[in-house]
Amino acid sequence: MHAALIAPNKYVQGRGVMAELGNQVQPLGDHALVMADRVVWGLVEQTVTDSLNQANIRQTLATFGGEASDREIDQIRLKGQEAGANIVIGIGGGKVSDSAKAVGAQMGTGWVIVPTIASTDAPTSALSVIYSDEGIFERYLFHPKNPDLVLVDTAVIARAPVRFLAAGIGDGLSTWVEARANLESRKPAMSGGLATRAAGAIAKLCWDTLFTYGESAVLAVEQQSVTLAVEAVVEANTLLSGIGFESCGLAAAHAIHNGLTVLHHQTHSLMHGEKVAFGTISQLALEGRPLSEINELIDLCQRIKLPTTLGDLNLGEASPEELRQVAEAACAEGETIHNMPFGVTPDMVLDALRAADAYGRAYRERGQSVFGMAQEVGGN
Ligand SMILES: [Zn+2]
Structure with a gap:
Protein backbone atom coordinates (compact mmCIF):
# COMPACT_ATOMS: atom_id res chain seq x y z
CA MET A 1 0.00 0.00 0.00
CA HIS A 2 1.37 3.40 -0.97
CA ALA A 3 1.33 6.56 1.16
CA ALA A 4 -0.45 9.72 -0.03
CA LEU A 5 -1.02 13.28 1.09
CA ILE A 6 -3.72 15.59 -0.26
CA ALA A 7 -4.34 19.24 0.61
CA PRO A 8 -6.06 22.35 -0.74
CA ASN A 9 -4.28 23.98 -3.66
CA LYS A 10 -3.93 27.28 -1.78
CA TYR A 11 -4.62 28.34 1.82
CA VAL A 12 -4.82 32.03 2.75
CA GLN A 13 -5.40 33.17 6.35
CA GLY A 14 -5.23 36.52 8.10
CA ARG A 15 -7.05 39.51 9.47
CA GLY A 16 -9.06 41.23 6.72
CA VAL A 17 -8.26 38.79 3.87
CA MET A 18 -11.94 38.66 2.86
CA ALA A 19 -11.30 41.92 0.98
CA GLU A 20 -8.77 40.02 -1.19
CA LEU A 21 -11.30 37.39 -2.26
CA GLY A 22 -11.71 38.82 -5.77
CA ASN A 23 -7.97 38.90 -6.51
CA GLN A 24 -7.56 35.39 -5.15
CA VAL A 25 -10.51 34.01 -7.15
CA GLN A 26 -9.64 35.79 -10.43
CA PRO A 27 -7.33 33.05 -11.78
CA LEU A 28 -10.05 30.45 -11.15
CA GLY A 29 -13.11 31.84 -12.93
CA ASP A 30 -15.02 34.97 -13.97
CA HIS A 31 -18.57 34.02 -12.94
CA ALA A 32 -19.00 32.91 -9.35
CA LEU A 33 -21.90 30.97 -7.87
CA VAL A 34 -21.76 32.40 -4.36
CA MET A 35 -23.38 30.22 -1.68
CA ALA A 36 -24.16 31.55 1.80
CA ASP A 37 -27.04 31.45 4.25
CA ARG A 38 -29.02 34.61 4.98
CA VAL A 39 -27.28 35.41 8.26
CA VAL A 40 -23.76 35.03 6.87
CA TRP A 41 -24.63 36.91 3.69
CA GLY A 42 -25.90 39.80 5.79
CA LEU A 43 -22.51 39.99 7.48
CA VAL A 44 -20.22 39.67 4.46
CA GLU A 45 -22.24 40.85 1.45
CA GLN A 46 -20.62 44.27 1.14
CA THR A 47 -17.04 43.06 1.43
CA VAL A 48 -17.56 40.09 -0.87
CA THR A 49 -19.45 41.89 -3.64
CA ASP A 50 -17.04 44.85 -3.59
CA SER A 51 -14.05 42.54 -3.81
CA LEU A 52 -15.51 40.40 -6.61
CA ASN A 53 -16.71 43.48 -8.52
CA GLN A 54 -13.24 45.01 -8.36
CA ALA A 55 -11.86 41.83 -9.90
CA ASN A 56 -14.58 41.85 -12.61
CA ILE A 57 -16.11 38.60 -11.41
CA ARG A 58 -19.83 38.18 -12.14
CA GLN A 59 -21.90 36.84 -9.27
CA THR A 60 -24.93 34.61 -8.91
CA LEU A 61 -26.11 34.31 -5.32
CA ALA A 62 -27.62 31.06 -4.03
CA THR A 63 -29.12 31.25 -0.56
CA PHE A 64 -28.17 28.18 1.44
CA GLY A 65 -31.03 26.57 3.34
CA GLY A 66 -29.01 25.10 6.20
CA GLU A 67 -28.55 21.36 5.61
CA ALA A 68 -25.88 19.62 3.51
CA SER A 69 -28.47 17.31 1.97
CA ASP A 70 -28.82 15.90 -1.55
CA ARG A 71 -31.96 17.99 -2.11
CA GLU A 72 -30.25 21.25 -1.17
CA ILE A 73 -27.15 20.47 -3.24
CA ASP A 74 -29.26 19.63 -6.32
CA GLN A 75 -31.22 22.87 -6.05
CA ILE A 76 -28.11 25.02 -5.84
CA ARG A 77 -26.32 23.14 -8.62
CA LEU A 78 -29.30 23.74 -10.94
CA LYS A 79 -29.19 27.44 -10.19
CA GLY A 80 -25.45 27.59 -10.91
CA GLN A 81 -25.80 25.66 -14.16
CA GLU A 82 -28.68 27.82 -15.36
CA ALA A 83 -26.65 30.96 -14.64
CA GLY A 84 -23.53 29.54 -16.34
CA ALA A 85 -21.23 30.01 -13.34
CA ASN A 86 -17.68 28.67 -13.72
CA ILE A 87 -16.46 28.83 -10.12
CA VAL A 88 -18.29 28.03 -6.86
CA ILE A 89 -17.63 30.02 -3.68
CA GLY A 90 -19.07 28.65 -0.42
CA ILE A 91 -19.10 31.19 2.42
CA GLY A 92 -20.10 30.11 5.93
CA GLY A 93 -19.88 27.07 8.19
CA GLY A 94 -19.10 23.39 7.65
CA LYS A 95 -22.37 22.52 5.96
CA VAL A 96 -21.95 25.31 3.38
CA SER A 97 -18.37 24.10 2.78
CA ASP A 98 -19.55 20.55 2.24
CA SER A 99 -22.37 21.63 -0.04
CA ALA A 100 -20.17 24.00 -2.09
CA LYS A 101 -17.68 21.22 -2.74
CA ALA A 102 -20.44 18.89 -3.91
CA VAL A 103 -21.98 21.60 -6.12
CA GLY A 104 -18.59 22.46 -7.66
CA ALA A 105 -17.75 18.81 -8.27
CA GLN A 106 -21.13 18.13 -9.89
CA MET A 107 -20.85 21.26 -12.07
CA GLY A 108 -17.32 20.35 -13.09
CA THR A 109 -15.97 23.72 -11.95
CA GLY A 110 -13.44 24.65 -9.30
CA TRP A 111 -14.50 25.57 -5.78
CA VAL A 112 -13.44 28.08 -3.16
CA ILE A 113 -14.24 27.75 0.52
CA VAL A 114 -14.47 30.83 2.75
CA PRO A 115 -15.18 29.69 6.32
CA THR A 116 -16.71 32.39 8.50
CA ILE A 117 -16.38 30.22 11.59
CA ALA A 118 -13.57 27.84 12.60
CA SER A 119 -15.91 25.18 13.90
CA THR A 120 -14.80 22.18 11.82
CA ASP A 121 -11.98 20.96 9.59
CA ALA A 122 -14.37 20.60 6.63
CA PRO A 123 -13.06 23.56 4.57
CA THR A 124 -9.80 22.06 3.28
CA SER A 125 -10.85 18.50 2.52
CA ALA A 126 -11.92 16.78 -0.71
CA LEU A 127 -14.98 15.21 0.88
CA SER A 128 -18.48 16.26 1.87
CA VAL A 129 -20.51 14.86 4.71
CA ILE A 130 -24.05 14.40 3.46
CA TYR A 131 -26.95 14.56 5.89
CA SER A 132 -30.67 13.92 5.48
CA ASP A 133 -32.96 16.96 5.45
CA GLU A 134 -33.52 16.17 9.15
CA GLY A 135 -29.77 16.40 9.90
CA ILE A 136 -29.00 12.70 10.32
CA PHE A 137 -25.60 11.57 9.00
CA GLU A 138 -26.03 9.71 5.72
CA ARG A 139 -22.67 9.22 3.99
CA TYR A 140 -19.29 10.62 2.99
CA LEU A 141 -19.10 11.90 -0.58
CA PHE A 142 -15.59 11.93 -2.05
CA HIS A 143 -14.55 14.48 -4.69
CA PRO A 144 -11.74 14.22 -7.23
CA LYS A 145 -9.82 17.10 -5.67
CA ASN A 146 -9.48 19.43 -2.68
CA PRO A 147 -10.64 23.06 -2.81
CA ASP A 148 -8.78 25.32 -5.23
CA LEU A 149 -8.62 27.95 -2.52
CA VAL A 150 -9.46 28.18 1.18
CA LEU A 151 -9.58 31.77 2.42
CA VAL A 152 -9.95 32.42 6.16
CA ASP A 153 -10.43 35.94 7.47
CA THR A 154 -9.53 35.74 11.17
CA ALA A 155 -11.27 39.05 11.92
CA VAL A 156 -14.52 37.47 10.70
CA ILE A 157 -13.85 34.28 12.69
CA ALA A 158 -13.23 36.32 15.86
CA ARG A 159 -16.56 38.13 15.52
CA ALA A 160 -18.54 34.86 15.50
CA PRO A 161 -19.82 33.43 18.80
CA VAL A 162 -16.96 31.78 20.69
CA ARG A 163 -18.85 28.49 20.81
CA PHE A 164 -17.91 27.92 17.15
CA LEU A 165 -14.19 28.25 17.82
CA ALA A 166 -14.48 25.93 20.82
CA ALA A 167 -16.35 23.37 18.70
CA GLY A 168 -13.56 23.59 16.11
CA ILE A 169 -11.07 22.84 18.85
CA GLY A 170 -13.20 19.80 19.72
CA ASP A 171 -13.01 18.63 16.10
CA GLY A 172 -9.28 19.43 15.96
ZN1 LIG B 1 -14.84 16.37 12.13
Whole structure:
Protein backbone atom coordinates (compact mmCIF):
# COMPACT_ATOMS: atom_id res chain seq x y z
CA MET A 1 0.00 0.00 0.00
CA HIS A 2 1.37 3.40 -0.97
CA ALA A 3 1.33 6.56 1.16
CA ALA A 4 -0.45 9.72 -0.03
CA LEU A 5 -1.02 13.28 1.09
CA ILE A 6 -3.72 15.59 -0.26
CA ALA A 7 -4.34 19.24 0.61
CA PRO A 8 -6.06 22.35 -0.74
CA ASN A 9 -4.28 23.98 -3.66
CA LYS A 10 -3.93 27.28 -1.78
CA TYR A 11 -4.62 28.34 1.82
CA VAL A 12 -4.82 32.03 2.75
CA GLN A 13 -5.40 33.17 6.35
CA GLY A 14 -5.23 36.52 8.10
CA ARG A 15 -7.05 39.51 9.47
CA GLY A 16 -9.06 41.23 6.72
CA VAL A 17 -8.26 38.79 3.87
CA MET A 18 -11.94 38.66 2.86
CA ALA A 19 -11.30 41.92 0.98
CA GLU A 20 -8.77 40.02 -1.19
CA LEU A 21 -11.30 37.39 -2.26
CA GLY A 22 -11.71 38.82 -5.77
CA ASN A 23 -7.97 38.90 -6.51
CA GLN A 24 -7.56 35.39 -5.15
CA VAL A 25 -10.51 34.01 -7.15
CA GLN A 26 -9.64 35.79 -10.43
CA PRO A 27 -7.33 33.05 -11.78
CA LEU A 28 -10.05 30.45 -11.15
CA GLY A 29 -13.11 31.84 -12.93
CA ASP A 30 -15.02 34.97 -13.97
CA HIS A 31 -18.57 34.02 -12.94
CA ALA A 32 -19.00 32.91 -9.35
CA LEU A 33 -21.90 30.97 -7.87
CA VAL A 34 -21.76 32.40 -4.36
CA MET A 35 -23.38 30.22 -1.68
CA ALA A 36 -24.16 31.55 1.80
CA ASP A 37 -27.04 31.45 4.25
CA ARG A 38 -29.02 34.61 4.98
CA VAL A 39 -27.28 35.41 8.26
CA VAL A 40 -23.76 35.03 6.87
CA TRP A 41 -24.63 36.91 3.69
CA GLY A 42 -25.90 39.80 5.79
CA LEU A 43 -22.51 39.99 7.48
CA VAL A 44 -20.22 39.67 4.46
CA GLU A 45 -22.24 40.85 1.45
CA GLN A 46 -20.62 44.27 1.14
CA THR A 47 -17.04 43.06 1.43
CA VAL A 48 -17.56 40.09 -0.87
CA THR A 49 -19.45 41.89 -3.64
CA ASP A 50 -17.04 44.85 -3.59
CA SER A 51 -14.05 42.54 -3.81
CA LEU A 52 -15.51 40.40 -6.61
CA ASN A 53 -16.71 43.48 -8.52
CA GLN A 54 -13.24 45.01 -8.36
CA ALA A 55 -11.86 41.83 -9.90
CA ASN A 56 -14.58 41.85 -12.61
CA ILE A 57 -16.11 38.60 -11.41
CA ARG A 58 -19.83 38.18 -12.14
CA GLN A 59 -21.90 36.84 -9.27
CA THR A 60 -24.93 34.61 -8.91
CA LEU A 61 -26.11 34.31 -5.32
CA ALA A 62 -27.62 31.06 -4.03
CA THR A 63 -29.12 31.25 -0.56
CA PHE A 64 -28.17 28.18 1.44
CA GLY A 65 -31.03 26.57 3.34
CA GLY A 66 -29.01 25.10 6.20
CA GLU A 67 -28.55 21.36 5.61
CA ALA A 68 -25.88 19.62 3.51
CA SER A 69 -28.47 17.31 1.97
CA ASP A 70 -28.82 15.90 -1.55
CA ARG A 71 -31.96 17.99 -2.11
CA GLU A 72 -30.25 21.25 -1.17
CA ILE A 73 -27.15 20.47 -3.24
CA ASP A 74 -29.26 19.63 -6.32
CA GLN A 75 -31.22 22.87 -6.05
CA ILE A 76 -28.11 25.02 -5.84
CA ARG A 77 -26.32 23.14 -8.62
CA LEU A 78 -29.30 23.74 -10.94
CA LYS A 79 -29.19 27.44 -10.19
CA GLY A 80 -25.45 27.59 -10.91
CA GLN A 81 -25.80 25.66 -14.16
CA GLU A 82 -28.68 27.82 -15.36
CA ALA A 83 -26.65 30.96 -14.64
CA GLY A 84 -23.53 29.54 -16.34
CA ALA A 85 -21.23 30.01 -13.34
CA ASN A 86 -17.68 28.67 -13.72
CA ILE A 87 -16.46 28.83 -10.12
CA VAL A 88 -18.29 28.03 -6.86
CA ILE A 89 -17.63 30.02 -3.68
CA GLY A 90 -19.07 28.65 -0.42
CA ILE A 91 -19.10 31.19 2.42
CA GLY A 92 -20.10 30.11 5.93
CA GLY A 93 -19.88 27.07 8.19
CA GLY A 94 -19.10 23.39 7.65
CA LYS A 95 -22.37 22.52 5.96
CA VAL A 96 -21.95 25.31 3.38
CA SER A 97 -18.37 24.10 2.78
CA ASP A 98 -19.55 20.55 2.24
CA SER A 99 -22.37 21.63 -0.04
CA ALA A 100 -20.17 24.00 -2.09
CA LYS A 101 -17.68 21.22 -2.74
CA ALA A 102 -20.44 18.89 -3.91
CA VAL A 103 -21.98 21.60 -6.12
CA GLY A 104 -18.59 22.46 -7.66
CA ALA A 105 -17.75 18.81 -8.27
CA GLN A 106 -21.13 18.13 -9.89
CA MET A 107 -20.85 21.26 -12.07
CA GLY A 108 -17.32 20.35 -13.09
CA THR A 109 -15.97 23.72 -11.95
CA GLY A 110 -13.44 24.65 -9.30
CA TRP A 111 -14.50 25.57 -5.78
CA VAL A 112 -13.44 28.08 -3.16
CA ILE A 113 -14.24 27.75 0.52
CA VAL A 114 -14.47 30.83 2.75
CA PRO A 115 -15.18 29.69 6.32
CA THR A 116 -16.71 32.39 8.50
CA ILE A 117 -16.38 30.22 11.59
CA ALA A 118 -13.57 27.84 12.60
CA SER A 119 -15.91 25.18 13.90
CA THR A 120 -14.80 22.18 11.82
CA ASP A 121 -11.98 20.96 9.59
CA ALA A 122 -14.37 20.60 6.63
CA PRO A 123 -13.06 23.56 4.57
CA THR A 124 -9.80 22.06 3.28
CA SER A 125 -10.85 18.50 2.52
CA ALA A 126 -11.92 16.78 -0.71
CA LEU A 127 -14.98 15.21 0.88
CA SER A 128 -18.48 16.26 1.87
CA VAL A 129 -20.51 14.86 4.71
CA ILE A 130 -24.05 14.40 3.46
CA TYR A 131 -26.95 14.56 5.89
CA SER A 132 -30.67 13.92 5.48
CA ASP A 133 -32.96 16.96 5.45
CA GLU A 134 -33.52 16.17 9.15
CA GLY A 135 -29.77 16.40 9.90
CA ILE A 136 -29.00 12.70 10.32
CA PHE A 137 -25.60 11.57 9.00
CA GLU A 138 -26.03 9.71 5.72
CA ARG A 139 -22.67 9.22 3.99
CA TYR A 140 -19.29 10.62 2.99
CA LEU A 141 -19.10 11.90 -0.58
CA PHE A 142 -15.59 11.93 -2.05
CA HIS A 143 -14.55 14.48 -4.69
CA PRO A 144 -11.74 14.22 -7.23
CA LYS A 145 -9.82 17.10 -5.67
CA ASN A 146 -9.48 19.43 -2.68
CA PRO A 147 -10.64 23.06 -2.81
CA ASP A 148 -8.78 25.32 -5.23
CA LEU A 149 -8.62 27.95 -2.52
CA VAL A 150 -9.46 28.18 1.18
CA LEU A 151 -9.58 31.77 2.42
CA VAL A 152 -9.95 32.42 6.16
CA ASP A 153 -10.43 35.94 7.47
CA THR A 154 -9.53 35.74 11.17
CA ALA A 155 -11.27 39.05 11.92
CA VAL A 156 -14.52 37.47 10.70
CA ILE A 157 -13.85 34.28 12.69
CA ALA A 158 -13.23 36.32 15.86
CA ARG A 159 -16.56 38.13 15.52
CA ALA A 160 -18.54 34.86 15.50
CA PRO A 161 -19.82 33.43 18.80
CA VAL A 162 -16.96 31.78 20.69
CA ARG A 163 -18.85 28.49 20.81
CA PHE A 164 -17.91 27.92 17.15
CA LEU A 165 -14.19 28.25 17.82
CA ALA A 166 -14.48 25.93 20.82
CA ALA A 167 -16.35 23.37 18.70
CA GLY A 168 -13.56 23.59 16.11
CA ILE A 169 -11.07 22.84 18.85
CA GLY A 170 -13.20 19.80 19.72
CA ASP A 171 -13.01 18.63 16.10
CA GLY A 172 -9.28 19.43 15.96
CA LEU A 173 -8.49 17.50 19.14
CA SER A 174 -9.80 14.32 17.52
CA THR A 175 -7.33 14.59 14.64
CA TRP A 176 -4.19 13.32 16.37
CA VAL A 177 -6.08 10.72 18.43
CA GLU A 178 -7.60 9.25 15.28
CA ALA A 179 -4.40 9.69 13.23
CA ARG A 180 -2.44 7.77 15.87
CA ALA A 181 -4.89 4.86 15.61
CA ASN A 182 -4.49 4.82 11.83
CA LEU A 183 -0.72 5.04 12.01
CA GLU A 184 -0.84 1.93 14.17
CA SER A 185 -3.41 -0.01 12.13
CA ARG A 186 -1.90 1.07 8.78
CA LYS A 187 -5.33 1.47 7.22
CA PRO A 188 -5.60 3.77 4.19
CA ALA A 189 -6.96 7.27 4.79
CA MET A 190 -9.39 9.41 2.75
CA SER A 191 -6.33 10.42 0.70
CA GLY A 192 -6.38 6.95 -0.85
CA GLY A 193 -3.11 5.95 0.81
CA LEU A 194 -1.36 5.45 4.12
CA ALA A 195 -0.35 8.43 6.23
CA THR A 196 2.86 10.16 5.21
CA ARG A 197 5.28 11.30 7.89
CA ALA A 198 4.33 14.85 6.93
CA ALA A 199 0.63 14.29 7.62
CA GLY A 200 1.40 12.53 10.90
CA ALA A 201 3.53 15.50 11.99
CA ILE A 202 0.77 17.93 10.99
CA ALA A 203 -1.80 15.95 13.03
CA LYS A 204 0.49 16.00 16.08
CA LEU A 205 1.17 19.73 15.59
CA CYS A 206 -2.59 20.27 15.58
CA TRP A 207 -2.89 18.58 19.00
CA ASP A 208 0.09 20.47 20.46
CA THR A 209 -1.13 23.82 19.11
CA LEU A 210 -4.59 23.33 20.62
CA PHE A 211 -3.17 22.43 24.03
CA THR A 212 -0.82 25.43 23.92
CA TYR A 213 -3.21 28.06 22.58
CA GLY A 214 -6.75 26.61 22.78
CA GLU A 215 -7.86 28.23 26.00
CA SER A 216 -6.15 31.58 25.34
CA ALA A 217 -7.70 31.75 21.88
CA VAL A 218 -11.16 31.12 23.33
CA LEU A 219 -10.63 33.87 25.92
CA ALA A 220 -9.47 36.29 23.19
CA VAL A 221 -12.39 35.51 20.87
CA GLU A 222 -14.80 36.08 23.77
CA GLN A 223 -13.56 39.68 23.41
CA GLN A 224 -13.66 39.42 19.58
CA SER A 225 -9.88 39.89 19.58
CA VAL A 226 -7.53 38.50 16.94
CA THR A 227 -4.31 37.50 18.71
CA LEU A 228 -1.46 35.23 17.63
CA ALA A 229 -3.12 32.52 19.76
CA VAL A 230 -6.30 32.98 17.72
CA GLU A 231 -4.34 32.79 14.45
CA ALA A 232 -2.64 29.60 15.69
CA VAL A 233 -5.92 27.96 16.73
CA VAL A 234 -7.75 28.95 13.55
CA GLU A 235 -4.92 27.38 11.54
CA ALA A 236 -5.01 24.28 13.74
CA ASN A 237 -8.81 23.91 13.53
CA THR A 238 -8.89 24.46 9.78
CA LEU A 239 -5.63 23.60 7.99
CA LEU A 240 -3.75 21.30 10.39
CA SER A 241 -6.83 19.35 11.39
CA GLY A 242 -8.05 19.24 7.77
CA ILE A 243 -4.85 17.79 6.33
CA GLY A 244 -4.34 15.66 9.44
CA PHE A 245 -7.68 13.87 9.33
CA GLU A 246 -7.84 13.51 5.58
CA SER A 247 -4.34 12.23 5.02
CA CYS A 248 -4.04 10.17 8.25
CA GLY A 249 -7.59 8.90 8.61
CA LEU A 250 -10.53 8.97 10.99
CA ALA A 251 -11.24 6.27 13.56
CA ALA A 252 -13.56 5.79 16.56
CA ALA A 253 -14.11 9.44 17.58
CA HIS A 254 -15.89 10.41 14.37
CA ALA A 255 -17.75 7.11 14.14
CA ILE A 256 -19.11 7.77 17.65
CA HIS A 257 -20.04 11.29 16.53
CA ASN A 258 -21.97 9.78 13.65
CA GLY A 259 -23.61 7.36 16.07
CA LEU A 260 -24.68 10.24 18.31
CA THR A 261 -26.51 11.90 15.39
CA VAL A 262 -28.96 8.96 15.43
CA LEU A 263 -30.48 10.43 18.61
CA HIS A 264 -31.11 13.66 16.75
CA HIS A 265 -33.85 14.97 19.03
CA GLN A 266 -31.34 15.13 21.87
CA THR A 267 -28.09 15.87 20.02
CA HIS A 268 -29.04 18.00 17.01
CA SER A 269 -28.61 21.22 18.99
CA LEU A 270 -24.96 20.30 19.57
CA MET A 271 -22.32 21.20 17.03
CA HIS A 272 -20.22 18.64 15.13
CA GLY A 273 -17.05 19.41 17.10
CA GLU A 274 -18.90 19.22 20.40
CA LYS A 275 -20.08 15.69 19.69
CA VAL A 276 -16.64 14.79 18.31
CA ALA A 277 -15.03 15.99 21.58
CA PHE A 278 -17.02 13.41 23.52
CA GLY A 279 -16.27 10.86 20.79
CA THR A 280 -12.55 11.53 21.29
CA ILE A 281 -12.75 10.98 25.05
CA SER A 282 -14.69 7.80 24.29
CA GLN A 283 -11.98 6.65 21.86
CA LEU A 284 -9.31 7.14 24.53
CA ALA A 285 -11.48 5.09 26.91
CA LEU A 286 -11.89 2.41 24.22
CA GLU A 287 -8.11 2.32 23.76
CA GLY A 288 -7.54 1.94 27.50
CA ARG A 289 -5.33 5.04 27.70
CA PRO A 290 -4.07 6.07 31.15
CA LEU A 291 -6.57 8.17 33.07
CA SER A 292 -3.93 10.90 33.40
CA GLU A 293 -3.90 11.27 29.59
CA ILE A 294 -7.68 11.19 29.35
CA ASN A 295 -7.98 13.77 32.12
CA GLU A 296 -5.67 16.17 30.24
CA LEU A 297 -8.17 16.14 27.39
CA ILE A 298 -11.17 16.39 29.72
CA ASP A 299 -9.53 19.33 31.49
CA LEU A 300 -9.10 21.33 28.28
CA CYS A 301 -12.61 20.41 27.10
CA GLN A 302 -14.21 21.53 30.36
CA ARG A 303 -12.22 24.80 30.37
CA ILE A 304 -13.61 25.72 26.94
CA LYS A 305 -17.10 24.28 27.60
CA LEU A 306 -16.95 21.23 25.35
CA PRO A 307 -19.13 18.26 26.37
CA THR A 308 -17.40 15.66 28.53
CA THR A 309 -20.43 13.78 29.88
CA LEU A 310 -23.59 12.23 28.45
CA GLY A 311 -25.51 14.87 30.37
CA ASP A 312 -23.65 17.59 28.44
CA LEU A 313 -24.93 15.93 25.23
CA ASN A 314 -28.56 16.00 26.52
CA LEU A 315 -28.23 12.24 26.99
CA GLY A 316 -28.23 12.18 30.79
CA GLU A 317 -31.63 10.50 30.68
CA ALA A 318 -30.89 8.28 27.66
CA SER A 319 -32.14 4.71 28.01
CA PRO A 320 -29.77 1.71 27.60
CA GLU A 321 -31.57 0.99 24.30
CA GLU A 322 -30.87 4.50 23.00
CA LEU A 323 -27.19 4.28 23.91
CA ARG A 324 -27.06 0.90 22.18
CA GLN A 325 -28.45 2.56 19.02
CA VAL A 326 -25.55 5.03 19.16
CA ALA A 327 -23.03 2.21 19.62
CA GLU A 328 -24.48 0.15 16.81
CA ALA A 329 -24.56 3.09 14.41
CA ALA A 330 -20.92 3.84 15.32
CA CYS A 331 -20.02 0.28 14.30
CA ALA A 332 -22.03 0.26 11.05
CA GLU A 333 -20.38 -1.29 8.02
CA GLY A 334 -17.95 1.14 6.39
CA GLU A 335 -17.66 3.28 9.54
CA THR A 336 -14.22 4.64 10.37
CA ILE A 337 -14.28 2.82 13.72
CA HIS A 338 -13.05 -0.17 11.73
CA ASN A 339 -9.79 1.71 11.16
CA MET A 340 -8.91 1.06 14.80
CA PRO A 341 -5.93 -1.25 15.35
CA PHE A 342 -8.25 -3.82 17.01
CA GLY A 343 -11.75 -5.12 16.28
CA VAL A 344 -14.49 -2.99 17.83
CA THR A 345 -18.02 -4.22 18.66
CA PRO A 346 -21.10 -2.24 19.78
CA ASP A 347 -20.68 -3.68 23.30
CA MET A 348 -17.17 -2.21 23.48
CA VAL A 349 -18.43 1.18 22.28
CA LEU A 350 -21.32 1.14 24.76
CA ASP A 351 -18.89 0.52 27.62
CA ALA A 352 -16.51 3.20 26.31
CA LEU A 353 -19.38 5.75 26.20
CA ARG A 354 -20.30 4.93 29.80
CA ALA A 355 -16.65 5.05 30.92
CA ALA A 356 -16.06 8.39 29.17
CA ASP A 357 -19.16 9.79 30.87
CA ALA A 358 -17.92 8.55 34.25
CA TYR A 359 -14.47 10.11 33.70
CA GLY A 360 -16.03 13.43 32.73
CA ARG A 361 -18.36 13.46 35.74
CA ALA A 362 -15.59 12.44 38.14
CA TYR A 363 -13.28 15.15 36.82
CA ARG A 364 -15.97 17.80 37.13
CA GLU A 365 -17.02 16.71 40.63
CA ARG A 366 -13.44 16.73 41.81
CA GLY A 367 -12.93 20.18 40.29
CA GLN A 368 -16.03 21.49 42.00
CA SER A 369 -15.02 20.04 45.34
CA VAL A 370 -11.59 21.70 45.08
CA PHE A 371 -13.28 24.96 44.12
CA GLY A 372 -15.70 24.59 47.04
CA MET A 373 -12.81 24.08 49.47
CA ALA A 374 -11.00 27.12 48.13
CA GLN A 375 -14.11 29.20 48.63
CA GLU A 376 -14.49 27.92 52.16
CA VAL A 377 -10.89 28.80 52.94
CA GLY A 378 -11.40 32.20 51.34
CA GLY A 379 -14.54 32.70 53.41
CA ASN A 380 -12.59 32.17 56.62
ZN1 LIG B 1 -14.84 16.37 12.13
